[in-house]
Amino acid sequence: MACTHDHSCEDHDCSSNWSLYKHIDLAKVTALNEANPGSVKSVFKAWEERLNSSRERLESNEGDPELLVYIPFTSDVKIKSISVVGGADGTSPSKLRVFINREGIDFSDAQSMQPVQEWELVENLQGVLEYQTRYSKFQSVANITLHFPESFGGDTTQIHYIGFKGEATQLKRDVVATIVYEITPNPSDHKTRAETGGGLSHVE
Amino acid sequence: MVLEATMICIDNSEWMRNGDYGPSRFQAQADAVNLICGAKTQSNPENTVGVLTMAGKGVRVLVTPTSDLGKILACMHGLEIGGEMNLAAGIQVAQLALKHRQNKKQQQRIIVFAGSPVKHEKKTLEMIGKKLKKNSVTLDIVNFGEDDEGKTEKLEALLAAVNNNDTSHIVHIPAGPNALSDVLLSTPIFTGDGEGGSGFAASAAAAAAGGISGFEFGVDPNLDPELALALRVSMEEERARQEAAAKKAAEESSKQEKGGEEQDATMTECASEGASEADNKKNEFLALAMSMDEPASSHDLQDTEMSDAATEDPELALALQLSVQDSAKDSSSQSDMSKLLADQSFVSSILASLPGVDPNDPSVKEVLASMQSQSEPQQKQDEDKAPKEEDKK
Numbered sequence: 001m002a003c004t005h006d007h008s009c010e011d012h013d014c015s016s017n018w019s020l021y022k023h024i025d026l027a028k029v030t031a032l033n034e035a036n037p038g039s040v041k042s043v044f045k046a047w048e049e050r051l052n053s054s055r056e057r058l059e060s061n062e063g064d065p066e067l068l069v070y071i072p073f074t075s076d077v078k079i080k081s082i083s084v085v086g087g088a089d090g091t092s093p094s095k096l097r098v099f100i101n102r103e104g105i106d107f108s109d110a111q112s113m114q115p116v117q118e119w120e121l122v123e124n125l126q127g128v129l130e131y132q133t134r135y136s137k138f139q140s141v142a143n144i145t146l147h148f149p150e151s152f153g154g155d156t157t158q159i160h161y162i163g164f165k166g167e168a169t170q171l172k173r174d175v176v177a178t179i180v181y182e183i184t185p186n187p188s189d190h191k192t193r194a195e196t197g198g199g200l201s202h203v204e
Numbered sequence: 205m206v207l208e209a210t211m212i213c214i215d216n217s218e219w220m221r222n223g224d225y226g227p228s229r230f231q232a233q234a235d236a237v238n239l240i241c242g243a244k245t246q247s248n249p250e251n252t253v254g255v256l257t258m259a260g261k262g263v264r265v266l267v268t269p270t271s272d273l274g275k276i277l278a279c280m281h282g283l284e285i286g287g288e289m290n291l292a293a294g295i296q297v298a299q300l301a302l303k304h305r306q307n308k309k310q311q312q313r314i315i316v317f318a319g320s321p322v323k324h325e326k327k328t329l330e331m332i333g334k335k336l337k338k339n340s341v342t343l344d345i346v347n348f349g350e351d352d353e354g355k356t357e358k359l360e361a362l363l364a365a366v367n368n369n370d371t372s373h374i375v376h377i378p379a380g381p382n383a384l385s386d387v388l389l390s391t392p393i394f395t396g397d398g399e400g401g402s403g404f405a406a407s408a409a410a411a412a413a414g415g416i417s418g419f420e421f422g423v424d425p426n427l428d429p430e431l432a433l434a435l436r437v438s439m440e441e442e443r444a445r446q447e448a449a450a451k452k453a454a455e456e457s458s459k460q461e462k463g464g465e466e467q468d469a470t471m472t473e474c475a476s477e478g479a480s481e482a483d484n485k486k487n488e489f490l491a492l493a494m495s496m497d498e499p500a501s502s503h504d505l506q507d508t509e510m511s512d513a514a515t516e517d518p519e520l521a522l523a524l525q526l527s528v529q530d531s532a533k534d535s536s537s538q539s540d541m542s543k544l545l546a547d548q549s550f551v552s553s554i555l556a557s558l559p560g561v562d563p564n565d566p567s568v569k570e571v572l573a574s575m576q577s578q579s580e581p582q583q584k585q586d587e588d589k590a591p592k593e594e595d596k597k
Contacts, residue, residue, distance in 0.1 A: 032338060032339060032340055033337075033338045037340075037368065037369060061337065061338065064334070064338065066338070103308055104308035106303060106339050107338060107339060108303075
């Protein structure tokens, strides 16, 4: 398969770079304005299969090419670049705006919020193009939301493949669940070493 | 058990004063809303429900999606009727309220009660429907009350625009003898997209459909399946036994002169059959409870009736036998009952209260003696019946 890298592909396996799909929490992937509920999960696959559209693809509803895809990861990842393979006849998405670590974004939010980064996409039917990210902003991504506002004139937007290149850390970004807030701290609640005897005092 | 946040849009316009549904259209609607809230919160404890009114001075959110049923029911009080319903604004405000729900994992659903004429254009409604579909909000429409100028058509168009895989529904309820909420109970709005419905909805439906005892035996199979099953089984057995006994009665009617003895024999046979079948049946507890309520008096009645009728009407006698059999059968397999019967003082007090029984009668004394060894108490009753009948003849 053609590779636009400036090396020959026999040296290493390109597909290993695009292995972030393994870290996607597929069960929790959702999309808004998709024609078939659940079809969004079919666009996350191995690099080799990016052109294999025998399974379903993600398609938006008739007459409305806007799409919103929410992708949570199983651990925090760093994303270097993104690749999107669209459909033929103008059904490829023409723009991409991404939001990071925000849940529950819907279309009105997506249209009014400032994205972390946005790209003008090109028709990428062979899946050889990738769009680089501003890496410093994509250092610890727990979930990412992709907003495709328009297509190349088609009635719907079709997406066959979405790939992420980068690294997975083992960290997990979790909500801080139990916090006790004190308006006025009560010193008796915080025994210091000075009271119990010896050493530097510190609040526990 | 879908995790859902629901917004209910109530129509409190002037058209709701009409009395063609229930006490008034508004009351019927309020009952339906209460039922829906209950069903939603029961089917999944994390479900939330909110309520807003569409008419009056304007669209007003009474309570934002919450799982606190009390709050929802409380806000339904003191609602005023007036103004005109604004369907489009109501749905849009409901969508906004759902957007700001606390638990983003919940599915969004709007339930609209459309009782007054819809003044919006079909196009407007279709656009609203498309927007709901795009944001994956499902819509249920309850079309009742006024029906005019293509209201039904407009609502159907709205539903077609929203519907995605049959998750949205519309229900048309004409005025009639059934209450609005009863009709709703059988619709997919309650039964939840063909999942099979929550226990709440099913039991409420049955209770509404056939009075409190909508279920056989007045026991809800959802609440207590074993008891319901046991009751059903005992009912079938009883029927089978009655058929068998009826056959024997047909034979016996030709031998009526032999009277009591044959009947006793039949009774003993049937009772012993009954005893063996009745082991380990839970319905015994229930029947026992009923029979325990009036152990002495029921024996009284049965004895007097039996003596009167025995020589006259064989069918009546048969029926009485069978009812005696029941109590005999019941008591035979209950250790509680047998202990009770073994209690000498209890037994003699019963016997003393029975007419025509002389506790000093030798046959009775004989029986008491056998009782104390805790042999089949049913025999004692049989033998009781026999001496009593003989006494009376």
